[in-house]
Amino acid sequence: MKKSVVLLSVMACIFAMFRYPSVMINPGQLLEGHKKIKNDCSACHVMFRGISSEKCISCHKLSEIGMKDRDSTRADRKSTLFHQNLSGQECTACHTDHLGANPEKSFSGFSHDMLQGAAANCLGCHKKPADLYHEKFTENCSHCHSTDKWKPSTFDHSKYFLLDKKHNAECITCHTNNNYGSYTCYGCHEHSESKIAGEHREEGIYNFSNCASCHKSGNEHDIKIPLEYRQGNESQDKSGSKKKEKKKKSKEDDDD
Amino acid sequence: MTRSILFKNVLPYLIWYIALFLATILIDYVLHKLQLVYLGRYLGPAGTFIVIISFVYSLQKRRIINWASPKLLLDVHEILAWIGSLMIMVHAGIHFNALLPWLAILLLIIAVASGFTGKGLLNIAKTELTEKKKQLLKTSISEKEVEDKLFFDSITVDIMKKWRVVHLPITLLLGLITLLHIVSVIMYGK
Numbered sequence: 333m334k335k336s337v338v339l340l341s342v343m344a345c346i347f348a349m350f351r352y353p354s355v356m357i358n359p360g361q362l363l364e365g366h367k368k369i370k371n372d373c374s375a376c377h378v379m380f381r382g383i384s385s386e387k388c389i390s391c392h393k394l395s396e397i398g399m400k401d402r403d404s405t406r407a408d409r410k411s412t413l414f415h416q417n418l419s420g421q422e423c424t425a426c427h428t429d430h431l432g433a434n435p436e437k438s439f440s441g442f443s444h445d446m447l448q449g450a451a452a453n454c455l456g457c458h459k460k461p462a463d464l465y466h467e468k469f470t471e472n473c474s475h476c477h478s479t480d481k482w483k484p485s486t487f488d489h490s491k492y493f494l495l496d497k498k499h500n501a502e503c504i505t506c507h508t509n510n511n512y513g514s515y516t517c518y519g520c521h522e523h524s525e526s527k528i529a530g531e532h533r534e535e536g537i538y539n540f541s542n543c544a545s546c547h548k549s550g551n552e553h554d555i556k557i558p559l560e561y562r563q564g565n566e567s568q569d570k571s572g573s574k575k576k577e578k579k580k581k582s583k584e585d586d587d588d
Numbered sequence: 589m590t591r592s593i594l595f596k597n598v599l600p601y602l603i604w605y606i607a608l609f610l611a612t613i614l615i616d617y618v619l620h621k622l623q624l625v626y627l628g629r630y631l632g633p634a635g636t637f638i639v640i641i642s643f644v645y646s647l648q649k650r651r652i653i654n655w656a657s658p659k660l661l662l663d664v665h666e667i668l669a670w671i672g673s674l675m676i677m678v679h680a681g682i683h684f685n686a687l688l689p690w691l692a693i694l695l696l697i698i699a700v701a702s703g704f705t706g707k708g709l710l711n712i713a714k715t716e717l718t719e720k721k722k723q724l725l726k727t728s729i730s731e732k733e734v735e736d737k738l739f740f741d742s743i744t745v746d747i748m749k750k751w752r753v754v755h756l757p758i759t760l761l762l763g764l765i766t767l768l769h770i771v772s773v774i775m776y777g778k
Contacts, residue, residue, distance in 0.1 A: 334753070334756075334757045335757075337757065338757050338760050338761050338764065341761055342761070342764045342765070342768070345688065345691070345765060345768055346768065348687075349688065349768065349772060355686065355687050356686055356687050356688045356772075357686045357688050357769075357772040357776065358685065358686050359685055359686060360685045361685075373776055377775075377776045379775050379776070380774065380775055382777065430685075
């Protein structure tokens with residue numbers, strides 16, 4: 333009796349697997365364009381052999397892929413026609429269908445080396461980050477970003493300002509309002525505007541709006557004044573040196 | 589007495605059973621947090637393998653093998669089945685959408701529950717049997733007569749049989765449904 337119940341249950345499952353595969357074994361929802369074939373696994377799958385690229389190509393002609401972009405969110409992008417050069421490649425190396433936990437992982441097999449000529453235009457596929465810094469760039473993404481991954485970029489921040497231990501902060505701390513073209517040093521508790529102004533004026537420095545131009549290393553004692561500042565602030569420097577000398581002298585007097 | 593049975597025999601297994609679900613949720617959370625969700629894919633086959641190993645106890649019980657003491661193998665069966673079930677449940681929680689794997693998980697949950705119940709009932713039956721034996725020995729009847737009068741022995745067997753009615757067919761069905769799941773993955777996988 334028990335055995336027959338078990339056997340019947342298994343047979344019912346096997347029947348349902350073949351009769352209603354989308355309910356019984358479908359690992360996830362199909363993409364919009366494939367929904368009509370949800371019960372016909374063999375439309376894409378060859379039993380025990382996986383997914384045949386020929387089956388994909390029978391509907392999706394390589395030379396036409398990308399010509400009709402149905403995704404309205406990609407309206408700003410140019411069509412990226414490069415599939416015609418990919419004969420002999422497995423479609424499943426880059427594409428999958430059933431939406432699982434990580435559909436984005438399905439593109440792990442994609443290599444930018446596949447892109448040739450005009451197709452190798454980043455903006456043909458990628459959307460430009462919506463921040464004020466990236467807004468001004470229209471090309472040369474590779475100047476900062478590699479094709480391996482978007483982050484981290486090869487952009488060398490230390491050329492402008494060294495992010496040492498004391499300055500290991502979130503970008504937004506200095507680059508406020510999503511604007512990476514400007515910065516502020518007053519984003520943390522350490523540097524208040526009045527304190528910095530006081531310290532600089534004491535040294536006779538009145539042009540201190542661009543902190544990183546002199547304090548590139550992040551060390552307040554490592555000061556490298558650029559040439560244009562030296563010329564422009566020569567008079568300031570002189571008065572500053574006089575003040576320094578005066579300060580030093582008064583200190584010496586105090587010591588005596 | 590009821591209170592004692594509840595605390596001694598039911599509660600420990602209930603805690604282990606609840607811990608199975610809590611551990612599943614915790615591991616699932618950690619895998620998502622560390623972006624290691626893909627590991628869940630491999631926990632299914634690994635967990636199934638561990639559960640299969642735990643069936644060494646069943647082979648010993650049926651005298652197909654004779655490696656170690658049944659008590660030791662029962663402990664091993666319980667521990668490995670719990671660990672394997674945990675891995676399978678994490679695997680299931682991470683990527684399953686279809687009915688067949690759901691059925692397999694439902695059967696797994698019932699199989700584990702019936703396993704714990706069986707172990708609990710066994711302990712209850714043993715306790716009751718010992719108590720009854722003590723009481724009978726206090727009377728003037730001989731040990732032989734006590735043995736004869738130990739009708740609780742039969743009750744124990746009955747209870748065990750009732751437990752096995754659930755545990756064995758469910759485990760068998762679980763094995764077969766799991767097999768169907770594996771075959772379907774091989775059939776339609778990449």
